[in-house]
Amino acid sequence: MSGAPGQGAPVDAGAAGETRFVDTYLLYLLARASSVASAEFHEEVRARGVPVTVWRILASLKGTAGLTVGDLARSCLANQPAISKMVDKLVIRGLLSRQTDGDDRRRVWVRLTETGEAEVDGLIAAAERHQARLLEAIGPGEAEVLKRALTLLIEHAAPDP
């Protein structure tokens, strides 16, 4: 008696008539693009035993002389408490160091240790290889168009605080 839904064939995921609101919704398109473009590389990162959040923390610090906890959180697109806790663990694991600022003792500088540098260097090399493949797949011209449009969007959507 448990009939099939709607008697006729119900929708499958998105094969037929895409009349859903979300399919024309810019924020969804953005989220989806980010998700699918990152999926493959994030898989590779996890396969190396590195959670994506950790990758973001390490990558954000690379090329800096250290970031405060708050700036690090913003760079990781994450909340401050989440980063605070994750930094704890990475300090324990020897990848990061913490140091209270000398002038303003509320602030805490987070830096890569030698071990952390080595770890992130390998990850960045992998990221660059992946990005090269991705850019080749979509074409360099298209990549430039995309980057420019994204930058413009970021500027318009997020006025500097």
Add this chain to the structure above:
Amino acid sequence: MSGAPGQGAPVDAGAAGETRFVDTYLLYLLARASSVASAEFHEEVRARGVPVTVWRILASLKGTAGLTVGDLARSCLANQPAISKMVDKLVIRGLLSRQTDGDDRRRVWVRLTETGEAEVDGLIAAAERHQARLLEAIGPGEAEVLKRALTLLIEHAAPDP
């Protein structure tokens, strides 16, 4: 914008002229654009007492005759167990219904109830208002360029199963 992460410009890298790897990394630019562009509206959604995951579930179902749990999870860019559990709660709250497929009893169809439809209609109206403002801010031509580039990226990065 109390709890919303991810706004703002690239973090100060310290010495002038220094450029971090992430600041030229396409996947980071994408994640940041998505985060920044969504932050304001997600704040509005949460202010209505709706977690973002719930918004995604409801919005994904709108305009369909139901989705299976797996398809719903993919549409929400989330894991299957997470969606399975959240659907549980929304069924209890009367926003969704579950029904096992008649032909293939492994599959479970998830649908909006009348209450769920009413809830999502209000959210979608808000989303459309927000999107209109966003598109106006970046300009309609730019929006088209962006949508086209994102669609292309999705097609190239996501091999359809």
Add this chain to the structure above:
DNA sequence: CCTAAAAATATTCCTTTTCATATAATAACG
């Protein structure tokens, strides 16, 4: 100065997500 407000980080509590696996049903194949 002294006190009130603001800022940066840490902490607490609770919800959600994740990872791995269990369960159940269908498909495939000899």
Add this chain to the structure above:
DNA sequence: CGTTATTATATGAAAAGGAATATTTTTAGG
């Protein structure tokens, strides 16, 4: 057909994340 593989969803323990708040330090105002 019976057995093995595969697919879809659910479940359970552990980790992560988020909202609210505490703590410490600095800044501002009178």
